[in-house]
Amino acid sequence: MASSVGARASLGLLLLGFGLAAATVAASDGRISGWIYLGSTLQLAVALAVSWRVARPDRRIWAGLLVVVVLSVTGQVLDRSVGEAAATQAAPAGMFLLVQLVLASGLLFISWRRLGSDPVSVLADGVIVAAGSWFLIWWWVLQPTIARSDDPWWVTATAGVTLSVSSIVLFTLATILFGDTDRSPAVWFVAVAIAGAASGDVLWASGDAGRIAAAPTWATASYVVSLFAASAAFVHPSIRTLVERRPALRRRPIAGRLVVTTLALAVPVVALSLTDPVSDTDRWIRTASVVALAAAVTARVGFTVRVNARMQRELERQARTDALTGLPNRALVAEQLTAAIVSSPSSGTPSVLFIDIDRFKNINDSLGHQAGDDVLVAVADRLRRVLPPSCSVGRISGDEFAVVNAGGRATDGATALAERVVACFHEPLAVRQGDVFVTASIGVAFSDGTSSAEDLLRQADTAMYRAKQSGRNCIAVFDASMLERASARLAIETALHRALERREVRLVHQPIVDLADGGVSGFEALMRWEREDGTSVSPAEFIPIAEETGTILPLGSWALLEALVHLREWIDQGACRPGATMSVNVSPRQLHDPAFAASVEEALRRAGVAPTQLWIEVTEGVMLAEPEPAVAALRRLAHAGVRVAVDDFGTGYSSLSLLRRFPVHRLKIDRSFVSGLTSDANASTLVRTIVAMSHSLELDTVAEGVETAEQLGALCAMGCSGAQGYLLSHPVPPRSVPAAIAAIAGHPDLEPVRRTSGG
Ligand code: C2E
Ligand code: MG
Ligand code: MG
Secondary structure, eight states, X not given: OHHHHHHHHHHHHHHHHHHHHHHHHXXXXXXXXXXXXXXXXXXXXXXXXXXXXTTOOOHHHHHHHHHHHHHHHHHHHHHHHSOSOHHHHHHHHHHHHHHHHHHHHHHHHHHHHHHOOOHHHHHHHHHHHHHHHHHHHIIIIIHHHHHHOOOOHHHHHHHHHHHHHHHHHHHHXXXXXXXXXXXXXXXXXXXXXXXXXXXXXXXXXHHHTTSOTTHHHHXXXXXXXXXXXXXXXXXXXXXGGTTSOOOOOSSOOHHHHHHHHHHHHHHHHHHHHHSOOSSHHHHHHHHHHHHHHHHHHHHHHHHHHHHHHHHHHHHHHHHTBOTTTOSBOHHHHHHHHHHHHHTHHHHOOOEEEEEEETTHHHHHHHHOHHHHHHHHHHHHHHHHHHSOTTEEEEEEETTEEEEEESOOOSHHHHHHHHHHHHHHTSSOEEETTEEEOOOEEEEEEEOOSSSOHHHHHHHHHHHHHHHHHTTSSSEEEOOHHHHHHHHHHHHHHHHHHHHTTTTOEEEEEEEEEEXXXXXXXXXXXXXXXXXXXXXXXXXHHHHHHHHXXXXXXXXXXXXXXXXXXXXXXXXHHTSSOTTOEEEEEOOHHHHTSTTHHHHHHHHHHHHTOOGGGEEEEEETHHHHSSHHHHHHHHHHHHHHTOEEEEEEETSSOOOHHHHHHTTOXXXXXXXXXXXXXXXXXXXXXXXXXXXXXXXXXXXXXEEOOOOSHHHHHHHHHHTOOEEOSTTTOOOBOGGGHHHHHHHHHTOGGGHHHHHHHTO
């Protein structure tokens, strides 16, 4: 409401200003125009007071305008009333100059705040324009004025300088107008006010020079428009946003500025060549003007060149540093390494440490990406502190850092350095979220003088990978055999991609025996991969790779359906109990797949197996990293009747609270405990404890890897509910399953069990 009143008042004021200006011209009477001028200044005083209370512009702008108005009005009143005495003329001349200086600085301030443009370059262009217009001013008004009047030369010179500064004002104003993305009404009103004042000044001076007879009336009319436009600007609501930052224009108005500065150069030169000097003074001033103009242009060019050079340096620096940590990035690390290799014969054997933060993903996932960034910055600081000045550290990517050690003389120099890095993380890192402990795996590679920087980095990376495999938080030094293993792994990765469609993957099944009656209660499906060349790859080798590359998703869903179809066939053939179950191993990656639960339900439906006949085996690792999506998928399946077993129980880190959060129905006691059952007291205590705990949590227990009759006997005595292992049956292909079941039915070591169950 208030704002629309302000907007209408502004428009009204501007129209009134034009009306009164027309009246001034029409009347063409010195007394009337004097009164109109006085009235205009009074209304501006009122408008400024209103604006201070209502529109609330930026206080600096408001104060600046107040100074401008007071100075220019006093100056004009003095100029109109005082006599021709030189001393009294000095005051208005000085005031007008001051007005233009205040206006110029105010506009530069606005252009800097509003457009973010570099005020120095705007000023530099403005000075070229001023120097150019100075010549025109000299030629159009000053020179004739000096010839006509007996004013002292410095009064005229001050007037000339004032007019030149006002051309800077106009230029800056144009920069704001044409560089602005949205020109608010206040900006336009300010523009009209300044243009009005400037044209008033030129007209007034032209009058003095005797160039235009009616100049004083026209000048007053211009001033009236200017005063009303200033009021309009200050009562308009948009005055508040005058110094607010605007979104930058995508295309800066370079062309416009270029045209203006070129004109400022060309017009004086043309005027100079077309007109002849009228006196010696004129000749000297013309020469001086050209020199000043040339100096301004030279300074501008020099300044631009310097700015460009600085920008170029900054861009180059940015392209070679990591924005987060301020460390050199991969490109710069490679450069430093190359330099170290080139100068190596004299300085010793260069080496690289490739540092990877262990389980960094966990930090990101559990504490958030901001914390992850903070940890990386803290790691960078720690590395900078702990490394000697002869080494340089850079960030290669994500959580990977590299240290270039140019002068390490002996092998243990670099390994000692790596040990120092491992040790420096024993103290926690303090980040905003609290203290965080990290560990690092480090690969070390030494230059042999022939390998390139990239080769060396790759070797250190390979060694780091080895350090990770051997349990993290340690160091590995590169040797050629690592590359062979790495390429063997790559070959597996590639072959695995096609294994499924080439039907190289199949399932074998290991019966699970119910220790209550000695019968086969179910089977565990295990994957086998026979490659084209006849070699067979162990699941322990290819499942982790399939997991990493994502191939586990198609492989896993194939295995699930295949296993359930097999179970359906055996039940239909009467080879096993109608209620027999199928256990399928599921990897974390599958559980995190949002489509997992649905695909299990679909497989059960297609195979025609009841959900209660399926066991999903997951390892404890699933419960640790990112448990939420896994919990959700398992809950959904458990709700449908599918049961969940924790595989290799006791080898991971699962806590009892995690066991409670997950819908778990069975613990599978890891083979390592079962194998020590009859020889190692600790193992036997552990198994007994697991079985007792399962009883009280109402969980089922199955012992894995049962290989001897003694182990079987011990498990029965402890009350374990199920067993699987080579003693009872190896994993066998589907067609051999009925035979395996028959063998178990007559298995001598199960005789005691059958006897006690009365079967
Ligand atoms: P697991 O689920 O713990 O499977 C039991 C492993 O123990 C199998 O090894 C099995 O052959 C072996 N085993 C059974 N009885 C005995 C015994 O008495 N003595 C000894 N020494 N070993 C025995 P396998 O088939 O090599 O599988 C290794 C692992 O690979 C499995 O451990 C499982 O974690 C994974 N795996 C196998 N098939 C699949 C699958 O289809 N999907 C997923 N995600 N993982 C699978
Ligand atoms: Mg298993
Ligand atoms: Mg197992």
